[in-house]
Amino acid sequence: MDALVDLxxxxxxxxxxxxxxxxxxxxALGTAIGVLPGIxxxxxxxxxxxxxxxxxxxxxxxMFAGIYYGGMYGGSTTSILIxxxxxxxxxxxxxxGNKMAKRGRAAQALATAAIGSFIAGSIGxxxxxxxxxxxxxxxxxxxxxxxxxxxxLAFVAxxxxxxxxxxxxxxxxxxxxxxxxxxLDPTTGQNRLSYGIPQLADGIDxxxxxxxxxxxxxxxxxxxxxxxxxxxxxxxGRVWMGRADxxxxxxxxxxxxxxxxxxxxxxxxxxxxxxxxSYILERRLSKHPEEFGHGAIEGVAGPEATNNSxxxxxxxxxxxxxxxxxxxxxxxxxxxxxxxxxxxxxLFEREPELVWGLIASLFIGNAMLLVLNLxxxxxxAKLLHIPRPYLYAGILFFAxxxxxxxxxxxxxxxxxxxxxxxxxxxRRFGLPVIPLIVGSILGPMAELQLRRALQLSDGxxxxxxxxxxxxxxxxxxxxxxxxxxxxxxxxxxxxxSGGGPERRTxxxxx
Amino acid sequence: xxxxxxxxxxxxxxxxxxxxxxGRAELGVCAFLYLLAAVVLYxxxxxxxxFTQRGPVGPAAVPTAVGILLIAVATLLTVDVLRGGRxxxxxxxxxxxxxxxxxxxxxxLAGAFLTNVVLLDVAGWIISGALLFWGAAFALGSRxxxxxxxxxxxxxxxxxxxxxxxGIWLPAxxxxxxx
Numbered sequence: 001m002d003a004l005v006d007l008x009x010x011x012x013x014x015x016x017x018x019x020x021x022x023x024x025x026x027x028a029l030g031t032a033i034g035v036l037p038g039i040x041x042x043x044x045x046x047x048x049x050x051x052x053x054x055x056x057x058x059x060x061x062x063m064f065a066g067i068y069y070g071g072m073y074g075g076s077t078t079s080i081l082i083x084x085x086x087x088x089x090x091x092x093x094x095x096x097g098n099k100m101a102k103r104g105r106a107a108q109a110l111a112t113a114a115i116g117s118f119i120a121g122s123i124g125x126x127x128x129x130x131x132x133x134x135x136x137x138x139x140x141x142x143x144x145x146x147x148x149x150x151x152x153l154a155f156v157a158x159x160x161x162x163x164x165x166x167x168x169x170x171x172x173x174x175x176x177x178x179x180x181x182x183x184l185d186p187t188t189g190q191n192r193l194s195y196g197i198p199q200l201a202d203g204i205d206x207x208x209x210x211x212x213x214x215x216x217x218x219x220x221x222x223x224x225x226x227x228x229x230x231x232x233x234x235x236x237g238r239v240w241m242g243r244a245d246x247x248x249x250x251x252x253x254x255x256x257x258x259x260x261x262x263x264x265x266x267x268x269x270x271x272x273x274x275x276x277x278s279y280i281l282e283r284r285l286s287k288h289p290e291e292f293g294h295g296a297i298e299g300v301a302g303p304e305a306t307n308n309s310x311x312x313x314x315x316x317x318x319x320x321x322x323x324x325x326x327x328x329x330x331x332x333x334x335x336x337x338x339x340x341x342x343x344x345x346x347l348f349e350r351e352p353e354l355v356w357g358l359i360a361s362l363f364i365g366n367a368m369l370l371v372l373n374l375x376x377x378x379x380x381a382k383l384l385h386i387p388r389p390y391l392y393a394g395i396l397f398f399a400x401x402x403x404x405x406x407x408x409x410x411x412x413x414x415x416x417x418x419x420x421x422x423x424x425x426x427r428r429f430g431l432p433v434i435p436l437i438v439g440s441i442l443g444p445m446a447e448l449q450l451r452r453a454l455q456l457s458d459g460x461x462x463x464x465x466x467x468x469x470x471x472x473x474x475x476x477x478x479x480x481x482x483x484x485x486x487x488x489x490x491x492x493x494x495x496x497s498g499g500g501p502e503r504r505t506x507x508x509x510x
Numbered sequence: 511x512x513x514x515x516x517x518x519x520x521x522x523x524x525x526x527x528x529x530x531x532x533g534r535a536e537l538g539v540c541a542f543l544y545l546l547a548a549v550v551l552y553x554x555x556x557x558x559x560x561f562t563q564r565g566p567v568g569p570a571a572v573p574t575a576v577g578i579l580l581i582a583v584a585t586l587l588t589v590d591v592l593r594g595g596r597x598x599x600x601x602x603x604x605x606x607x608x609x610x611x612x613x614x615x616x617x618x619l620a621g622a623f624l625t626n627v628v629l630l631d632v633a634g635w636i637i638s639g640a641l642l643f644w645g646a647a648f649a650l651g652s653r654x655x656x657x658x659x660x661x662x663x664x665x666x667x668x669x670x671x672x673x674x675x676x677g678i679w680l681p682a683x684x685x686x687x688x689x
Binding site for chain 1 (some may be wrong): 519539542550572583587602610619627640652679
């Protein structure tokens with residue numbers, strides 16, 4: 001039970017008054033930004049990352065943990081009240097949550113989301129405490145070829161899992177990988193794609209990529225076709241749940257907690273798939289299946305718990321392997337790099353105070369959120385009434401100030417606008433954004449591991465498959481890649497005059 | 511003056527030629543991917559291999575692979591678009607899916623953004639940031655001549671104070687001696 005001792009040490013770090021204050025600021029800002037329509041947790045985290053730059057690493061990560069969980073809470077509030085999931089992970093929450101709100105049960109939907117998130121976040125973080133040391137022990141046996149295989153899996157998974165279209169996913173990945181190439185080649189020190197511009201020689205900061213494509217892209221996209229009448233916001237009273245709601249919620253909460261974590265912890269991360277599965281599961285198990293589609297509380301409780309638990313699970317590959325599998329953890333990795341820290345097995349040895357302080361503040365931030373969000377939900381809901389010109393002007397404003405703060409360089413702002421234009425194009429033509437973010441941060445890391453592996457084997461390609469793990473991972477990759485082809489084959493046998501092959505899947509009506 | 515929520519109604523010029531191209535606009539994405547592939551491959555080819563190379567894989571190998579991936583994806587996407595596949599535009603509660611792109615608003619927004627890029631180091635964040643917010647809100651159709659600039663200055667001053675409280679430097683401009 002070494003982990004428990006370490007965790008207590010983490011609490012000792014996180015429970016100082018100053019660090020508690022940082023956690024509180026993080027939680028409050030994260031919720032406030034996350035609740036804004038169209039802003040998901042990843043965007044909230046990327047936008048707010050710069051405000052942690054002035055702090056020492058421990059304080060910064062404690063605030064960061066608060067922002068992360070705060071952004072997730074905020075996102076679910078928006079999904080429920082105006083049916084605008086900022087990110088694919090809260091799409092399922094929006095399905096039933098918004099229906100509940102329209103039937104006058106917004107308060108109950110918010111309550112089951114908030115309490116469910118708290119419970120799932122706590123269980124997920126506890127599982128993180130249990131599994132992170134195991135993963136670290138495992139990671140110490142990883143060779144370069146294993147890392148490379150797992151990173152390839154992360155690429156393929158980001159493009160394929162539940163995506164609207166695998167081709168468009170890979171297009172997005174290709175753009176991200178190209179962005180990742182910019183700068184000095186770490187092995188030989190040669191300049192790639194930087195055209196003699198010194199700022200580009202250091203590479204493009206993934207935070208700027210994330211904010212440009214997410215935040216600026218979103219603002220430009222909405223601005224290009226802004227609806228004249230703002231979305232209807234459902235009012236919230238005091239947030240509470242009746243006895244029947246509790247009875248119908250607690251099982252979905254627990255099921256979601258244990259369903260989400262493994263999906264988050266797998267390098268094929270993301271909470272899209274598990275939240276979808278949780279929704280299906282709850283609909284099947286519910287005693288009121290007829291309510292699904294019209295605002296069933298289980299359909300909010302389950303996916304929302306799953307979402308939070310998977311968010312905790314995502315920390316396992318991030319902390320133990322240094323492997324970001326979602327946009328949020330990509331931004332978080334770049335925060336580590338900002339302080340010259342490299343997450344991975346060695347981080348637990350070298351920076352135990354920081355790692356366990358971060359994990360402890362996940363618990364603390366989670367508890368703070370429950371206290372903050374149940375009574376303050378009506379206040380957060382008021383943020384949804386911000387006139388749209390101010391809202392999107394504000395997003396551009398905060399993106400600018402934050403990204404200027406990264407390097408104090410006005411050139412970065414120009415880059416931000418270009419990336420925003422790219423984000424606009426991707427939204428207009430349905431290219432998913434996540435593969436781009438994952439590609440731009442994991443690309444250089446994968447290249448490094450590939451070259452290391454081939455260096456060890458003296459260029460022989462067999463150097464990429466030296467362990468059972470890497471062979472197994474390649475098998476999984478092959479399965480993911482061949483799955484759509486196999487399905488298309490099956491479909492072709494059935495006579496069917498289908499629409500376009502790239503229709504977006506509507507999870508609600510399957 | 512119009513309500514803050516209403517964007518300016520922009521008569522889009524050249525609507526008719528727009529319409530004939532509309533169905534195939536996504537081919538622009540394919541063109542972009544081919545272009546990007548060309549840039550990446552050209553850059554990879556121009557990398558000298560005379561550098562002291564550690565290991566069998568040089569600096570051009572991965573860019574070449576990325577370039578090939580881009581060409582493959584661009585080709586598949588072209589085929590898909592020509593066969594009638596469509597990427598679904600992202601929906602959001604604030605987006606009117608049937609509206610054509612409002613290029614005037616976008617140009618004004620980009621103008622406000624670039625003004626900030628140019629002015630930031632000279633005029634400082636408080637002035638430049640306020641202009642950015644006001645300009646962007648104006649571009650998005652807000653026409654409150656008193657409230658808008660007041661909010662803009664409150665935002666830029668507030669963020670300046672918050673950032674300096676958190677130990678992050680922003681250009682102060684003319685207020686440099688005062689703060």
